[in-house]
Amino acid sequence: MLFAGRRSRARVREALDAVRSAVADAEERELPVLFAQASADLLRSPGSPAEAWVDFELRSAEYYSLLAELSGSGPDRDAAEGFLPAGIADRVRALRLDDTLLRVSLRGYQAFGARFALAQKRVIIGDEMGLGKTVQAIAALAHLAARGETHFLVVCPASVLINWTREIRARSTLRAVPVHGAERVTAFADWREGGGVAVTTFDALHLLPEGAAAEVRPGMLVVDEAHFVKNPEARRSRAVAGWAEQVERVLFLTGTPMENRVEEFRSLVRQLRPELAPSVSTTHGAAGSRAFRRAVAPAYLRRNQVDVLAELPALVQVDEWEEFGAEDREAYGEAVASGRFMRMRRAAYAVPGTSAKLERLRELVDEARDNGLKVVVFSYFREVLAAVGDALGPDVFGPLSGSVPPARRQELVDAFSSVEGHAVLLSQIQAGGTGLNMQAASVVILCEPQIKPTLEHQAVARAHRMGQVRTVQVHRLLATDSVDQRLVELLARKDRLFDAYARRSDLAETTPDAVDVSDAELARRIVEEEQRRLAGDTDRA
Template structure:
């Protein structure tokens, strides 16, 4: 009968008995009459048509309708009915008394029982009916009782048997339910219909405990099976439900639980080194934590969810049941507390590596004691007996003359263990040792975490006594860090303490032989170098390019000449820098006797070194002549561009480490180019052993930092090297810089480049000199300009004049190196050349290296796009610009460096190029590098310009005016 959703209606649920499937529910919508009563007009409602009656449904109704759909015969048999029989036919077949399928029956009942257990709780507040035989869905209403009923199980024991029966109560009133046509709708848990009402029960009573009594007053347990019945059935009943007994006793204990953390071994196949790194494939031995609760004489594991426990005792003919009622709320609070401490043992056992386990115990011992949580070792008469008392370590570090004395003591309870005795075990990664009482002490993991470095870097100091330990003074930062974390007691001089903060270092006077002034940040660098000198520490001056590492170093060497007049220092650098150092030394420290030890004609005699204050040489020569160098004891060995030794396995790195000297210093703008090992190699050169050996450094720092991104390890490494690295960024010292800093970078020609240069120079020298002897020849200036231009191009790169040239260029090598350095430091640089082909060569290299750049020459169409890319894209650090295209009209305020790849005739044009970066809106100080090829026409032009300008008192403005100003001697000098 159709129900109209436009008229008043009500959703109801009906219970009916299926021929095969037992009790099922079905949902109906009933039309209401004019008085609001249920009428006979009804129709089935399912998920298909439920939305039509949405006005009368809530979320629970939708859920009930869906579940009731799932229990109808077509839906419930769909998956099992693989032969696609009609549902009724399929059910008749599997329920056939003779040929039926018991397994299928059980599967269907299991699914239906699950659906009933979900449907019944949701019927609270809904209208439920029994369906009539004629299909009327509202034949007899069943009242769904909102509160749970209670069950009390009775046992009455006499001399012959025991009577067993349940009584039911609802809201304290006894229910009459036996012999009343009551029936169970669901068994797991029990839902009972009695006298027109639907009841559910507290404590999850199952239907099997009620169904025998629907039409029976009690069950009789004969005397002969009494004991077995009590042990197997009554014990479980007493544990879970309320029981009233006569003829035997039930004693109930309600104690406060005592939490106990039980420890047991879980063996592995470990091999863990000092730094916590696994060696081999095995797992470290573990300790298993098991949380238990003690109630008087009874103990329960935390993951045992039974609320109670019952034990039966028989004394002759007397039975006593002992019931322990657990305090679930209090037990949970202990479990939650331990979880907050990092030990989730509430629902299961929890295993930790042995050193971590005892570290956790040691760290949380006081908290556990405050909460009354007891720790005990599970003993079965086998295995190790561990020390589980209080363990502590104390370390005292005291400054001595050239080292720190280290006194470390470990205490396990009342036992004091000298650190030196177990140091070998620690270095082997063994965390266990035996105490005098036979117990096994386990070193907590926190000791390894906190003291790893100091354990590793300690050395035996047999000069004092056999078991004395010392720490080299260059590990000062390590000692200070441990002190700041209250891990050691550190005693040292106030002067050495100042190394923690550079600003507190003493201000030293500059040597009188130093010709020049140092900017404030450079003076601070000089003071730092002097401080390191006093303590015989090695140092790394790692200022940004252009901030004056050379001049700070020369000031230090000038001081050394004053205090150690007979001492000789060695400065090793890339070949291209030797001439620059020679020029700078002449300018700032003319009093230093400098020997340039390079070239094939060098005299390989180290006794000559003693006649000089400073020996300049290259990495290549050092590698070749290492036996000569290591036979001389230098005052300082200084490495410029020290990233040259970043690979500790390289020949040059091994060579410089063989050199003998009093002090060591390295200079670099990029101490780390490729990875953390770069740092180790350079730090190990200046302060041998500062970061341990290579293998130790790799395990302790390199792998955690590079592979695991361990920020704590990175911070610790930074703290250790910080006192020995002075690094100022250009942005940090901007206020100390002048508006423009102009540096000249001299490059040396390669052998093949020099050969190409000499061929062209000889040709034009002969041609021009012969033309000069002919009076009135007008094309002399043209020939001279053409010749000088070709020589200038070859000074840049011979490919500018000869596209078939396959050799290299000294200037290109220097330019590329410095581009790498500025870009790696995060700076932006403008690269100017008046030769587009020269920019093309640089561009070709950047493309090969995959380095992003902006580019501008006369053929560039979208100039603004290139400018925007350089100004706004942080990944674009380099802008290649030709002189004619970019000399004017550009605003490139993001640039911090300007590279001028070739000198120009007109200094005014050069100034315009610089001003592309150095202009209004520029927040950075601009550092300019002019690249000049040594012993080339570039160097001679620059010298001539300076002389001509000084004589004339005016600028040479054009190529033509420059040519006109040259006399015969000038031309011959240019082509000499």
Template sequence: MPSINHDWVEADQVIRRIPPDAPSIAESMLDGLDCNSLTLAQALELSRVADGLRLHLRPEVFDLTGTADLETDVSPRGLQGKLFEYQANGVAWMADRARRAGGFILADEMGLGKTIQIIALLLKFRPSPANPALIIAPTTLLTNWQQELLRFAPSFTHLLHRGSNRAGISNDLARADIVITTYDTVASDRALIESVNWRWIILDEAQAVRNPETARRKAIENIPREHMVPMTGTPVETSLRDLWSLMDLAVPGLLGNLSSFEASYTDDVAGAGALSSIVGGLILRRRVEDVAKDLPERIDIDLPIDTGVQFSDDYMTLRNRVLEKYPQAGHLVAVNQLAMLCAHHVFPDRDGMEIDEAIRLLPHSELMSPKLEATLELLQEAFANGRKVLLFSNFNGTVQLLERVAGLLPDAYWNAINGSTPQAERQEIVDAFTEFAGPACLVLNPKAAGAGLNITAATIVIHYTLYWNPALEAQASARAHRRGQTQPVRIYRLFYPDTVEEVMLERSLRRREMGDAVMEDAEAEKADLRKAIDMGRGGS
């Protein structure tokens, strides 16, 4: 077999001599690298910087698209749940790419179960306290990761690295298999995070680091790790620069440095096409319609949202104030007031102003809440994928809140139906929503638009607020999940754990398990009220 030390090559079954100085030039190009064990990124970098020789890479170097050799039986030991077929295939694909390239991008569309696939992957390549996994996510998703790990992989130990009680030395981090933290915490604790040798780094909602100039992106790129996996349903939000940023984290050096990348690839369809031969085999991207045969007609996703210290304090203050003011009817009044606070802090405390005026005057610094932020993340991905969304809220002011932050989202059709919408106009609004050629969102009050309307153009339903009466939620979800719907419908319920919303969610789940024909009795109603009030102070 020829090597870089030979001055001949075999071409068309003929031995041909090459210039005598070629071996020394090739050795200089390699600069100490072993030509028999180059990574894909190293080979590509050599092809870009080669001086004196033109380095030609065979097409099979880029062939990461094959699936014939992937495992067909993926059932990691310790997984408490069953994977759909496409999810099992996804885990097998990820395991293969991790072995061959070190990293990849998981870009499945929202609602297809990226989290459970990552958990299954971690069970196949288990982290340990000596070589842990780091999951970096937006603040709103920390609780969801904790709950999903407990649900699907209880054998893992995990700790939350966040807030004033977070670890101060690396030994404190090396106490669990998995550490969960936020992007901003990583940027703040850069030296501490870099002192640990991570087996895996998972970047949830990785579009948060699409800008390579930000402090959070720079903090992440130098963290020592074996594998890094950006997770995002929108790997390209604004330009191909986004893709470079994420892929350079997953497989460092694969696309060269940023300046050479931007010089080599135009930011258009042609540039994306040229890139696909290199990165296509390192991005796992399935849309709902691609795997619809594997999916149930309805996918229910309960999304817990991390409250943060400020919300928790506000919640308990409001609870105590209402119970003191209304000692007789306090439980019922408190439940309603606390439900308003869970929707947004502007609703229960607006100093006598009309809600429209209160929202208009709300300082920008006080506009965002954890739930509103989580809603924007869902809408961002839905719109980027051209989806139509029904967003249900008990409070009409939610429309004004969304109007104030809509500039952060891609262009889309917006409208609303509530009790003030004339009956004659409601179907016209639904028709315009249905016929609009692009992403769209209808904000609906479930009491006004939760029954009688057929809105099967929507495939995503977001319950921004939950309901004391479970039948109201069922009727609202049925606007999209009904006869005539040809796609799976994803139904999100956003809730704050350890609040009145958790009790509402439990009531909804209990109702579905019992069946709509079975009614709650009065004692159950009273017990739920007591539990709702006790939530947040350590009661249950």
């Protein structure tokens, strides 16, 4: 370079500056970590082309999001970071997330959400339905556990307590301890002694030992469906506030867009950041969602699907596990004793007023309404759809059933699709599962698992098809210790690779029953298993 011309030296310096800039940008985007993950995980040699395809299908979100991040073609960073002011966003990005105790790969926006909760300490994550608020919370807990924290507390509606417990165990190595029901005192003592993540309900929280919050001081308090505590005078709100006062880090989760409910937001943020509440004005909501987000940025992060669509899988499937109430359990026991398989399958809706499944369905529909999303509810049984219709009110469309002429079915679907914003369509899975296009819907609720897997696949395909512009969320309502659990377990034993291939074969396209278990055989096995199980429970009692 000593003997190079002035112009050549200038070009070399420009090239060096460009390299330094590229390296700095790569480090900021954590590309070395991403490349290491890719080489160790996604780029490992598959056993066969078939296994490679199945792995891609099962983890397409991970492939697509990693490729997007590596190529720089992911979503706009400001949008994925909730349009936070630069100072806050920089502070969040500077925090390195410890994922050693996680069992799941996070999308970029999910990792940012977990870091936001950790960096800002007392916040609300209000991501749109289906973006993975639960896994972001678990990632934050896992980070703190890796850094030495031992106790955490999750408060949620009873309808999602089982899901939280399962998700914690599936997505991390953390110990989950349900603190609920008749055994809550024993479970709480176990958690206090052994640590882990205690998962309790709003109604059970105030029943925990007085002074426990000050004694245990969890590393983080997570409150799911935080809009449940918007009324500061309610007992559940006072119980949450009592714990929040004793905990340094508090994370509220809600899918309700707070810019439309500024008074509710002010009530929630008062529990987290009292100093911020007076500065939250109704004019912020009126100014639009981005203006609102910037005004409340220290305590609020929300991303919509459109913000992070490039990182989302095309299909999000969630198993919603619920526990029988006393009346439903009695109805289920009678159905099992009589050996009536179909009655067992719909027993969770036998007493609509106390049905845990129906309560969870209402919550899912309410959240979809808040986000302007259309919902299709499928069930095999007309009686179940009637109960759902009664619970949701007269504005639902349908139900579509075998007794409805095909032309009328299409009219109902067209009317449902033409509604601006939220709407609900009810359909028997046999009638609406084939031949109709429902891509206006982006939320699908299956009231019970189906005997034939192809029935579920075909029903979901009504919404998840060409023309669909949103991620489709599929929620399957399941009851623990019931025919649902037996059915899911039995179907899961089928060879996964064979299923994946069979569903794509010409044979499967023309004769879908070819890959399904015999109805009669499956029903007989499940009835016998349930009769033995319940008889054993009675003997032990």
